[in-house]
Amino acid sequence: MQVVLSAINSKYIHTGLGLRYVGEYAKAQGHNVVLIEETINTPILAVLERIMSYKAQAYGFSVHIWNKPFVFRMIRMLRKLRPDAIIMIGGPEVAFDAERIFAELPQADYIIQGEGELVVSELLTALEQGGAIPAHVAYCKDGRIELNGGVTVVEDMDKLPFPYPDLERTVAEHKIVYYECTRGCPFRCAYCLSGISRTVRKRSLELVLRDMDRFIAAGVPLVKFVDRTYNLDERYFLPMMRYLAQADTQATFHFEIKADMLSAEVLDFLATVPKGRFQMEIGIQSTHQPTLKAINRQDNWEKLAANVKRLLSFGNMHIHVDLIAGLPYEDLPTFAKSFNDVYGLEADMLQLGFLKVLPGTQMRKETEEHGLLYMDEPPYEILATKYMPYxxxxxxxxxxxxxxxxxxxxxxxxxxxxxxxxxxxxxFAFYRQLTNWWVQAGHYPQSHNAKGVAVILLQFIEENYSEMRAELLEILRFDVFCDIPQWRPEWLEWNTEKIFEVTSAFWRNEALVAQYIPEYKFSSWRQIHKFYPIELFKIDWQTGEQKNLYVMLDNKSEEKRLIVLPLEKI
Structure with missing residues (x-):
């Protein structure tokens, strides 16, 4: 029996990890399975044409909050064109409420409830051999919904195959490689489905490291671990991180961690990791204690803050922190306090998310208690609460x-x-001032590139901080110099020509140049200006103190370097 599995991703760079596991496991059991990966941005008729190009007897779709409308439309069309085909659906958007989903989508034949690798293969065997429908597959019979065992999990993660048989092509197409070494979560965050299974199941460390070797050998630039809390068991994850830190690779490995669980030993180790090898995502969500209690989080804020600041002090990894707006008991003033607490950590990114009231979660069950108003359709995003009006x-x-x-x-x-x-x-008050001005000035909701934002900041400074214009524009000039190479707008008053004699003397002094750029070899003045621009700044960008600073930007090294030169002494 020919089977087509369709993973409809949100972006081209994404890969459908779940259906990859399902498909590879089914192939290993002898089933004839083809995986198609497309995106919600592809014209739906083009995706339909690709799916229809296979004369399959069965079709399977993974359904998520980002693709549910697209997938349901696809299935309704597919049913008209393949009235006798078997249609299976699974994924977090359909697994927990089969009765509602069959009412919405009667064109589906089977709903896989929970983790589907083993179940899908068992279902295909039953369909091919005429056997009984296996447990954890919901279906309709005589007008009734048979839930048939409810939601399941894969207890033995070692049964899962390597999910990237097309690894070389995945790398060539610059797609993100996702990976999981554990499933489940011991925490019960009220807005999340992962905590429904309180058990955490681990893939053998030996198998994980073998998979990592395959990624490294293929030149994968970024591996994103999708484990809900990567650092639950130090005896498990620390040897893995040590292995990855010592590997001969330029790859970056992304982990979602609980920062207050990091031990002194782990922190000491992380200080030694090669720069860019790891990046960390830390879900803080709120610092308001009644809110944390309502969503079943027990974070130790003092330890979390201290650990994040220490991670940042190493300067060797990108640190990304998260907040969620719309949680219980959090109004605008208490959210502002959470924002100030988390912004004060000075992480590389502070991502503000909005509560999604997912079917099957505790938060959905407490809708009335907290006055939650949210979208009826995916992504079920919050619109208002009894604490925070629309x-x-x-x-x-x-x-x-x-x-x-x-x-x-x-x-x-x-x-x-x-x-x-x-x-x-x-x-929070400063960004509120900037936001109000930005909107009133007509710059919202458009997206602006870096040059556009520079011009907007110029306008903001001139209209709101005119008394400090000279100092602030000098610091803005420094940021433009560092962040937007080759762009030198006249309104920032560059000193390149004024310091020409000083910089020329520097480049003629080969011994001095070698102190800062040991590998430097003169080729042309054009190359010098492109790869090693030098500029004079009259404000210390860190403190605002007035002083002359000659700055070189080394754009030729693997990692862009900023070098302060003692040119006034030449």
Whole structure:
């Protein structure tokens, strides 16, 4: 029996890890399975054409909050064109409420309830051999929904095959490689489905390291572990991290961790990791204690904050922290306090998410208690709560948009720090000022590139901080110099020509040049200006203190370097 599995991803760079596991396991059991990966951005008729090109007897789809409307439309069309085909669906968006899903999508024949690798293969065997429908597959019989065992999990993670038989092509197409070494979560976060299974199941360390070797050999640039809390068991994850830290690779490995669980031994080790080898995502969500209690989180804020600051002090990994707006007991002032607490950590990115009231979660069951108003369709995003009215929630949408285009862009970090100092406001109040001005100036909701944001910040400074214009524009000039190579807008008044004699003397002094760029070989002045620009700044971008600083940007090394030169002494 020919089977087509379709993973409809949200972006081209994503890979459908779940259906990859399902498909590879089914192939290993002797089933004739083909996997198709497409995106919700592909015209639906083009995806349908690709699916229909296979004269299959069975079709399977994984359903998530980002693809449910697309997949359901696809299945309704497919049923018309293949009236006798078997249609299976699974995934977190359909696994927990089969009766509701069959009412929405009667065109489906079977719903896989829970983790589907073993179940799908068992179902295909039953369909091919005429056997009984296996447990954990919901279906309709005589007008009744048979739940047939409910939600299941894969207890033995070692049964799962390597999910990337097409690894070379995945790398060539610059797609993200996802991986999981554990499933389940011991925590019971009220908004999450992962905690429904309280057990955590681990893949053998030996198998995980073998899989990592395959990624490294293929030149995978980024491996994202999807484990809900990667660092649950130090005896398991620390040997893995040590192995990856010592590997001969340029790959980056992304982990989602619980920062207050990091021990002194782990922190000491992380200080030694090669730069760029790891990146960490840390879900904080809130620092308001009644909120944390309501969502079943028991974070030790003091230890979490200290550990995050220590991780950042190493300077060898990207640290990403998360907050969620719309949680119980959090109004705008208490959210502002959470924001200030987390912003004060000075992580590389502070991502603001909005509560999604997912079917099957505790949060969905407590809708009435907390006055939750949310979208009826995916992504079920919060619109308002009894604590935070729609107007405040919508304001935070504006706030999030501006935060992403400024602080989270990785650009203008010194300008934003200087503006925050000048404002004499806390972080939330400052970004509130910036957001209100940004919207009123007509820059929202458009997206702006780095050059556009630089011009907007110029306008913001001139209209709100005119008395400090010279100092702030000098720091903005420094950020443009570092963050937007080859762009030198006239309104920032560059000193390149004024310091020509000083910089020329530097480049003629080969011994001095070698102290800063040992590998330097002269080729042309054009190459020098492109790869080693030098500029004079009259403000210390860190402190705002007035002083002359000659700065070289080394754009030719693997990692861009900033070098302060003693040119006035030449």
């Amino acid at each position: 107007e405040d929630m919508q304001y935070l949408k504006h706030f999030d948009n501006i935060l992403d285009q400024t602080a989270n862009s990785g650009n203008f970090k010194h300008t934003l720090k200087a503006l925050l100092r000048a404002s004499k406001l806390d972080a």
